[in-house]
Amino acid sequence: MIDDIQRSGWCVLPDFMDREVAGALSAESLSAWEEGEFRRAGVGRGKDLVIREDVRTDHVSWLRDENITLCQQKYLDTLEEIRLVLNQNFFLGLMDFEGHFAVYPKGGFYKPHLDRHRNSMDRLVTVILYLNPEWQPGDGGELKLWTNPGDQDGEFVIIEPRMGTLVCFIAGDHWHEVLPAKKTRASITGWFRGRV
Numbered sequence: 230m231i232d233d234i235q236r237s238g239w240c241v242l243p244d245f246m247d248r249e250v251a252g253a254l255s256a257e258s259l260s261a262w263e264e265g266e267f268r269r270a271g272v273g274r275g276k277d278l279v280i281r282e283d284v285r286t287d288h289v290s291w292l293r294d295e296n297i298t299l300c301q302q303k304y305l306d307t308l309e310e311i312r313l314v315l316n317q318n319f320f321l322g323l324m325d326f327e328g329h330f331a332v333y334p335k336g337g338f339y340k341p342h343l344d345r346h347r348n349s350m351d352r353l354v355t356v357i358l359y360l361n362p363e364w365q366p367g368d369g370g371e372l373k374l375w376t377n378p379g380d381q382d383g384e385f386v387i388i389e390p391r392m393g394t395l396v397c398f399i400a401g402d403h404w405h406e407v408l409p410a411k412k413t414r415a416s417i418t419g420w421f422r423g424r425v
């Protein structure tokens with residue numbers, strides 16, 4: 230991970246997360262979805278947050294300190310190790326993490342964007358864990374990530390949202406897009422934040 234981030238600013242780690250933990254997270258996401266605990270995701274932040282069905286059609290459920298489950302805690306513990314390693318190697322000054330479950334229903338997408346909000350230090354590194362045990366080629370919902378910092382065209386990689394795969398990239402550098410999902414697609418997306 231360190232070598233990849235150093236070299237290119239992004240990395241993909243298949244089978245990164247322990248099967249049992251990923252399985253439990255996937256089951257939680259599914260039941261929360263069925264219970265109606267997700268909300269339409271917005272674009273922008275604070276009072277400027279708006280729903281833009283032309284930009285993104287996913288639904289999210291934030292991880293909240295007051296009701297963290299055992300498997301969420303295990304994932305957060307892993308992320309804490311990653312945060313420390315990133316700080317030690319790149320002096321990023323990552324302070325904490327915020328994240329949410331995301332579900333893209335059939336047909337769901339997220340048009341090309343950068344995760345870092347303008348003029349802000351809040352989202353420095355993006356981390357995504359995919360939770361789709363049954364994902365197969367043809368199911369769509371791949372992450373298209375442009376590999377050259379700042380470029381919105383040119384070279385890119387296509388990342389399959391397979392169970393347990395972890396993706397990590399510098400939030401302000403890499404344009405990315407979620408291609409239309411042909412089946413329901415689940416993940417946990419989050420960000421390490423700088424001093425805000």
Ligand SMILES: O=C(O)CCC(=O)C(=O)O
Binds near residue numbers: 357372
């Ligand atoms: O789920 C993904 O592959 C990417 C999600 C994303 O870009 C975001 O939530 O900002």
Ligand SMILES: [Fe+2]
Binds near residue numbers: 342343344405
């Ligand atoms: Fe994003």
